[in-house]
Amino acid sequence: MTVSYHDIVRASGLLDGIVAKTPLVKSLTLSSICQAEVYLKLENQQYTASFKERGAYVKLASLTPEERENGVIAVSAGNHAQGVAYNAKRLGIPATIVMPKNTPFTKVHHTRSHGAEVVLTGNVFAESLEAAGRIQKERGLTFVHPFDDAHIIAGQGTVGLEILNENVDIDTIVVPIGGGGLASGVATAVKSRRPDIEIIGVETKLYPSMYEGIRGEEYTGGGVTIAEGIAVKQPGGMTLEICKEKLDDVVLVDESSIERSIQMLIEIEKSVVEGAGAAPLAALLDHPEKFKGKKVCLIVSGGNIDTRLLAQVLMRGMARQGRLVRVRIEIPDVPGALATISSLIGEEEANIIEVYHQRHFYDVPAKQTDVDMVLEVRDTVHAQQVIERLIKAGFGGRLLGNTSLD
Secondary structure, eight states, X not given: OOXXXXXXXXXHHHHTTTSOOOOEEEEHHHHHHHTSEEXXXXXXXXXXXXXXXXXXXXXXXXSOXXXXXXXXXXXXXXXXXXXXXXXXXXXXXXXXXXXXXXXXXXXXXXXXXXXXXXXXXXXXXXXXXXXXXXXXXXXXXEEOOSSSSHHHHHHHHHHHHHHHHXXXXXXXXXXXXXXXXXXXXXHHHHHHHOTXXXXXXXXXXXXXXXXXXXXXXXXXXXXXXXXXXXXXXXXXXXXXXXXXXXXXXXXXEOHHXXXXXXXXXXXXXXXXXXXXXXXXXXXXHHOHHHHTTOEXXXXXXXXXXXXXXXHHHHHHHHHHTTSEEEEEEEEEXXXXXXXXHHHHHHHTTOEEEEEEEESSSSSOOTTEEEEEEEEEOSSHHHHHHHHHHHHHTTXXXXXXXXXXXX
């Protein structure tokens, strides 16, 4: 099967009033930082916080009455699961979602809340996929593929139509790539009307599947990534062929750049974004020469990030910027010494986050102790001012390690 521009137009009509026409906003601050005119297509503002519900609805709406009655099955640990479950409930179709056993509880809860039956099986995605195949045959269910399906691709392509219909003067669109459904659909829609617009795909270096597929290289993806939404070891057959033809380039980004992008989008745009959704901004940070001076639209594909992971990313970001530092302070082991240094730090307008008071395991004199502290400061210059104040008061002190996490 192939996907045409007219398929995407039909999908757009089908989705009218069903999914949100998400905002396309210009970011003045990111434009200044990236030295490009930056626009954000905020698909994280969909009801399920991801573009995935577009393709899921189009696929489910295409089923025959018999297929609807029998039900559908999908395999996913994230956004595809919620997109299928939510839209199956809207259409009155029984849905079974197979998820790996280690899927975060919040994602399992959200999927079940849409009325789907969740089957937790398999330690990795491949094992879950195998289990789904068995269940599909036993129950006579229709499999809803996360990306390698013409209906799915057409649904995802409506993101590209919406960008064009805004009539914003852009010359480049950056789209995250996992299996390639979104990139295939957007490229098909955009190139049909505006072949002059560059479509650049972006993948994490840990999972460069489309990058390798287009070049005919062996697939090497693997490892733990913050962008699990695009952690796909091999693209689909349809999506690979479309991307080969229609993408202008695929770039790879570092994990640290994705982390920085998540933090920047929260702090600058007040927008919660998952790793996959932050990857397009990471492309601008890692490849500035490629986008300098251009009018760039970044597709922010989703916002389903675990809150504990988000907190960790933000704290690591503060350390990377020198706003969170570790210091070691030498103090006499006498009553009141710790209170004194706390007062001195407070007078310098630094905030104590953590304290490690160790007498027995450091190589220090018996009547001395070392205190390790994590401090919130304005920057590393401010941190050094705190250290100098402590030294002036008669305490030893120094910054510990490199604050950079890159």
